[in-house]
Amino acid sequence: MSNLSHQERAQRIAARLASRHASERRFRALGFLSVALSALVLAFLLVTMTANAVGGFKRAELRFQLDLAGGMLQIDPAQLKNDDPVRALEGAGLRDVVQFAAAKALGDKAAAELDSEAWREVARKIASNPALLNSSFDVSLAASDDLASGLRGDGAPQMVALAKDLAAQGKLATRFDPGFLSRSDATSPQAVGIWGALKGSMLTMLVTLALAFPIGVFAAIYLEEFAPRNRWTDLIEVSINNLAAVPSIIFGLLGLALFLGIFPYWRSAPLIGGMTLALMTMPVIVISGRNAIKAVPPSIRDAALAVGASRVQTVFHHVLPLALPGILTGTIIGMARALGETAPLLMIGMKAFVATPPEGFTSPSSVLPVQIFLWSDEINRGFVERTSAAIIVLLLFLLAMNAVAIYLRNRFENRW
């Protein structure tokens, strides 16, 4: 080095500096790229799901005119007031009337492709508005699976031709299907809905919340405020930290061996599902609860104790209300995780085909993520769109829950 002239040294340093700065820029670009890549994958996932889901909220419907004028249906309007008007209308021959009208308006081949349960929609419509009984009105009813595939262009050739023909005449089209949110599982993608699974999810989440929230909060209070430092407390802490990291499927095994062992008749009931998920959610609530309680400054406790409150009063009247926003944030995040959980519920049998929404906590039920899993296994193309639509509904629920958590955190977070 010392032999080099001043100028040469300056040049070498400049060259090295340039290469070091170039490597700095490369490193930085690499970092930027990985963040961008992760965000792009997320965007790609959401875009593919949404693109598929748009079709899932629609279904192929045949539109034709139904003429009930002139006493086509031999039924007394008073009969519609009793408890099962759909059955009364079936007895009056509504099914054949609908089929006949379809054949007249669309042709025999197309009428044969009307969904076999489609007349029920007409029946419900009449039941809610008996004035329709003697009138003529337009109906738009679900087409069969085969015709729906034909309209998508991936069915049997004669169905594709028929669908093309009907669509050109404006008699067949995909229309928004509000029933998707109010029906339950079915074997045909034209007839499925997510209400049953959604209700099952809500009941399950209620059980989870009712069990995990009090237990989690109480455990957090005990560990932060009252627990003596000894081996037992350490054991509790270690097991809570470990439970938070145990794979969810192991909780499913526990639910299967323990809860279904005790309550064998409540297989696939929201009660058992909720209990299993509560075990999984509880550690999350304990950990967030402890952090929230720890963040309450000791001066609050000292002040309460100084004016004569007991330790229990101090905690429940002063510490807990201040820590509650933090605890709730953690609870909502834990509940959101439980809502998306599938594997443990498969273990305890929430996998059965359930065509009616659950009536209570002990009746067989499905839940939204398991419904998604079951539909994803179906071969029929129509289920791809329905599955994506169900995923979008699930994601919207999760988004809403997380938004509430973030709002709570920002609105009520205290900085001491």
Next chain:
Amino acid sequence: MSPVIPILLALALGLVGWLAARGKAWSMRRAARAAGSDLHSLPGYHGWYVALWILVPALLFAIAWASISPGLVLSQVLADPAAAKLPAFGFQREAILAEARAIASGSSDAVFNQQARAMVEPFRAAMQRYSVIGAVVTLLLGMAGGMFAFLRLRPAFTARTSVERAVMGGLLLASLAAIFTTAGIVGSLVFETYRFFQFVSPADFLLGTHWGPDSMASPSQGVTTNYGALPLFWGTVFVGAIIAMVVAIPLGMMSAIFLTQYASPTVRSWMKPILEILAGVPTVVYGYFAALTVAPLIRDFGHAIGIASASSESVLAAGIVMGIMIIPFVSSMADDSIAAVPQAMRDGSLAMGATKSETIRKVLLPAALPGIVAGIMLAVSRAIGETMIVVMAAGATARLTANPFESMTTVTYQIVAMLTGEGSFDHPATLSAFALGMVLFLVTLALNFVALSVVKRFREAYE
């Protein structure tokens, strides 16, 4: 019987007791104050004291009754003359009883089996009887507790102390729930695994290379050859610890470095939540994404580069998607470890003239290495326990191969497969799921334990 009715009864009774006791305490307080003294405890505590004495015994009984009454109902039904005509045992008997039970409880109304029709009435009678017994005993227990407590109320009664003691007991019990859960997991896994090892020897299970349980075959068939779990362990490691980590470690680390060291606060406040969304997407959605979108892409790519065996379910698809799911996890662990490196070390390096990237690579990362390694271990433990992605995208074939384009099965996949069938609980195929669960539990436990102690020691080193 619906377990809700006794619980509601108990709650209603508790409310009545609370109101009554509080009312009595208020009048005691007025009388005491007129006499110049006062109650020991506030009236509300008297109310809670009585309510607890009503609720605790009544609710405990209601829950216990919910678990034992189905058995009692069944034994009464079987004592009925109509039950003598049932098939002696087996699947059909169970089906008839289940159907009769469903009809009697009103959850279904169609009779498929004529033998079930005869059983409906006995079931309905037995259910009626035991639900009435349950409700009555719940009420009696609640009233007895409430009476006992109510009669103890005096102006000098230390209701607050009693209630606070009960609250402390409740808090302690709640914190023990974690230990009970852990014990429940270990207990049930050990018990069922022990039963499994009575059929299959541990050596065959852990070291065998052929996996093909048949839940329909006779239980003793193929116990030495069909339960070799080595291919499952390899599949799990290949997906979760190799492919997923190859994706997640570089992306997660570089994201963490960029966001903490380079990004402006605005960029960070936007990008960090977006990364966290990746962690919040349910795994069933990732599984669907892997199966529907990623797997076909990978299969076509495999065919394009001349791998004929590329299948539509591949470990690569499952592994890549799992890696993406793990990115935020790795990134936040790396973030924490880098943040824990003392500012002085960073300042020292920058003051010597090192560029930012040199500081990160040569000072921060080596110093943060133990924390990062621990974070990666936690990420691996999460990846190998992940279920839905592999169930939906990795395939069902157990094979020992290093070709990432082929389908391969994992421990979690087989647990799901073995337990969602119709297999009986006495069959080694069903029990093998618990043995696999045991292995999974022990491995994740060990990974977490080591990782957490590394993190702890690493924090202490800098504090």
